[in-house]
Amino acid sequence: MAEPLLKVRDLSLTYWRRTGLFGRGSQAIQALNDVSFELNAGETLGIVGESGCGKSTLARCLLRLLRPSNGSIQFDGVDLLALNADDMRQMRQRMQIVLQNPFASLNPRLKGFDLIAEPLRTHAAMTRETMKDRVAALLTEVGLSLDFMNRHPHQLSGGQAQRIALARALALNPAFVILDEPTSALDVSVQAQIINLLIRLQRQRRLTYLFITHDLSVIQHISDRIAVMYLGKIVEETSSEEVFAHPQHPYTQALLSSTPAPDPKSDRQRIILAGTVPSALNPPPGCSFHPRCPQVMDRCRTLRPELRWTSADHRVSCHLFDALE
């Protein structure tokens, strides 16, 4: 089997928050805690979790927009954390990100043409004619007509703006695209258009996606594998089918049961978790999910569970599976 395109090992990131009078003290916030995974070329890994679980921090670390405190990131055999700034800038041509709100990520003063051409100007030397052809081809690829070259972001609908953001991300022919909640701000009918487009682009360009969302129904549709995060850690990772068929971690089970299904006849058991996600400032000892876990045991309160393989295809971090050892 080919080497994975992306290999992440023990990635941790700690933010320090100043506290006390004149900020003399400091407090650690563990945003990412020993995150490890691999992603094969041409596949999609979905990262799902609620606010504050570290999913967007993870995305920013992978692009080295944030520097992790610990761990390693190998992209196509290259250790990203060892690259100098120039080499990293080169590398970023191959890794792109599309964010949730295109109106916030697109410069409102630029027109469609300049928005899409900007990365070409930065990274590739080409004549204006060639550039125009490239932008036209990209617009066609994302399903927009050529008039969009002359439109400002405020003249676009949410779906159209997200298509421009995609065209811009694809301008330098990246191998890897991080999609951070790309459809969360869109209406259902537009969301379906963008999801179909993402899947078509992936097939045509053999793209590798890291798809970040809080929406389980969207993620199962697009992902080959899914990693569930809670409070900075991956608590479960397996294939998309397996997450839905046999979720193992009690948090994953609760997340699945909390996601409203468009089927009034469904008589599935609702698991309603008590309380909220604890603060990363002061994470609970042991398993960080234990204060909300419906199946909590004594050792969960003190002993941190490790992320372990329960089958060739399924990793979970929960003491319920200790006995399988």
Added chain:
Amino acid sequence: MTLLKVENLHVQFTTPFGIVRALRGIDFELDKGDIMGLVGETGCGKSVTGRSIMRLLDENAEVTEGRIIFNKTDLLRLSEREMHAIRGDRIAMIFQDPATALNPLFTIGGQINDVLRAHSPAPAAQRRKATLELLASVGLPDPAQMMDVYPHQLSGGQQQRAMIALSLAAEPEVIIADEPTTALDVTIQAQILDLLRTLQRERAISVILITHDLGIVAETCQKVAVLYAGRVVEQGAVAAIFAGPQHPYSRGLLAALPRPGSRGTDLKVIPGNVPSGLERIDGCAFAPRCEFVMERCHRLQPPLFSLAAEHQAACLLHEDRVHG
């Protein structure tokens, strides 16, 4: 029993770009003790409908036609003073973002106490007891302590619970909940929806739940009205509509949702865009995007046709069923 009836409601906004027709004849009924979903995409008029009922529309809005009947009274004909006695007291509203709806300068207990005092002349000690009970009934931990906290000290889910406690204080008959869980995480959303269901069951409160999420409608509501471009295109019992949507728009919306097992397939797409509200629409607003469009759809605005006891759809495809 019908508690609230909205009839042929038209609302328009005067904007620098022209007149926007936000509601173009909304019709629906809320039965006592039901949770009724108003569902639709951005700009369909679901929030404007909620605000029209509360008479909380912005200055540039105007109700041009229609009636809102609540307990035999047309709310639109009441004076501001008379409406004041209904708003909050008999019909309460909760909003998407509790952080902006709660007053940041007063404690949760203080805000509830204010509502209680305005509502009834009970002595302070009794109001305090009532406040504690309200806080407990919405599932806030440690109500005695919650009395004295400010909104910013609460999490989003707790703020929404406090907001619900506040809306319950005057014992309203109807609660209009405008996207009450959109700003919350799914596990917290599940808690809040569960709370709404409990309140409806235990206090026989009727709820209008405004949402864009068909999953929430399926799990929470008994009835639903699907809105498109300021009109109800389909309404009735949730079970009937989800099992067999009869308007091409609702059918399209349900088909556009990714579902378990849909991986690798193309999601169904509704082509085109929602009309802007600035354009004049003569026939069916959905006609330009409809796969079953007929010539007369562009000329005739379809009324709601009754298909079954609790199922109506505004589509000319169903015309024959009514007339013969």
